[in-house]
Amino acid sequence: MNPVDTATLHPETAAWLARGTELPQGELLARAAAVRDDHHGGVVTYSRKVFIPLTELCRDVCHYCTYAKTPRRLGGAYLDPDEVLGIARAGREAGCHEALFTLGDKPELRYRAARAALDRLGYATTLEYLGAMAALVLRETGLLPHLNPGVLGPADYAALRPVAPSFGLMLESASPRLARRGGPHFGSPDKDPAVRLAALRDAGLARVPTTTGLLIGIGETRAERIDSLLRLRDLHREHGHLQELIIQNFVPKPGTKLAAAAEPAFAELLWTIAM
Numbered sequence: 347m348n349p350v351d352t353a354t355l356h357p358e359t360a361a362w363l364a365r366g367t368e369l370p371q372g373e374l375l376a377r378a379a380a381v382r383d384d385h386h387g388g389v390v391t392y393s394r395k396v397f398i399p400l401t402e403l404c405r406d407v408c409h410y411c412t413y414a415k416t417p418r419r420l421g422g423a424y425l426d427p428d429e430v431l432g433i434a435r436a437g438r439e440a441g442c443h444e445a446l447f448t449l450g451d452k453p454e455l456r457y458r459a460a461r462a463a464l465d466r467l468g469y470a471t472t473l474e475y476l477g478a479m480a481a482l483v484l485r486e487t488g489l490l491p492h493l494n495p496g497v498l499g500p501a502d503y504a505a506l507r508p509v510a511p512s513f514g515l516m517l518e519s520a521s522p523r524l525a526r527r528g529g530p531h532f533g534s535p536d537k538d539p540a541v542r543l544a545a546l547r548d549a550g551l552a553r554v555p556t557t558t559g560l561l562i563g564i565g566e567t568r569a570e571r572i573d574s575l576l577r578l579r580d581l582h583r584e585h586g587h588l589q590e591l592i593i594q595n596f597v598p599k600p601g602t603k604l605a606a607a608a609e610p611a612f613a614e615l616l617w618t619i620a621m
Contacts, residue, residue: 371613378620395444395492396437398483400425400476403460404450404496406534409603410564410596414450416457423453423463424475427482434483445489446514447476451496451536473502480509492557497536497545503552512589513549514557517542519566520574530564530604543577550585559592562618563610571618593619 369377401424404414417423425433434445453460454472469475473495480491493506494514506513520539524531531537549556560574582588595615598607 374620375616393444394442395446396433396442398430398433398445398447400447400449401453403453403457405452405456406536408534409530412599417459423460430479431486434487434489438487438489442489444492445483446492448494477506477509484509497541500548503549503554507554512555515545517558517574517578518561519570520577521566521570524565546581550581550587554587555589556587557590558588559594561594561596562614563596575621
């Protein structure tokens with residue numbers, strides 16, 4: 347086999363690799379490591395962060411998720427400002443530099459309890475409350491807010507950017523097949539690949555440093571993973587805003603529709619990381 351220029355991999359070559367004619371794993375990993383070392387050397391960077399689960403309500407119903415819960419399973423729909431600040435201060439004392447806000451996607455569009463809670467807090471939307479809490483944490487603790495609020499549009503980025511240096515939105519997969527009836531994203535409007543890719547493009551237009559990535563093992567093929575990676579590569583080449591790309595492996599969890607599904611083999615995780 348002729349050497350593959352992995353730094354400028356063309357879609358046709360990627361599809362050929364995904365059909366099963368790829369390099370043996372050891373050689374593929376060695377080539378990927380060489381590309382990494384050529385571009386980044388041996389330095390590994392990280393930032394200590396504290397997680398602030400602003401709300402565990404979500405309008406989506408992903409069939410593998412245990413983060414999202416219904417109102418009756420929660421003591422409160424949202425953390426209140428004192429709870430947010432308490433978590434942030436504890437994180438600062440532990441040596442954290444970032445506050446990672448986790449939350450479901452626009453829960454007020456699905457749950458009356460979310461709308462009522464926002465009304466009591468004095469906010470119209472989850473995103474408006476998120477912006478206020480990010481500003482509070484930044485002002486009172488100096489921790490840098492990193493926001494994972496789901497799908498955003500240009501106006502949302504403009505409103506939140508002054509209080510958050512970075513954002514996160516996992517693509518998970520660019521395959522629309524997974525959103526059809528019976529698929530893991532059926533019933534989750536915010537997991538439509540076109541919607542998520544548009545949000546990632548809007549982040550680039552807003553010059554927002556963004557973390558994204560893939561979730562593997564939820565029914566996608568290798569070719570679909572390659573397509574997802576190429577879509578992200580194209581967005582980054584256009585805007586230069588993707589600061590981190592996560593390859594996350596699906597793990598079956600009790601109480602979900604995919605509880606009995608097999609998790610991807612470790613070799614599949616390595617293959618995807620190398621690609």
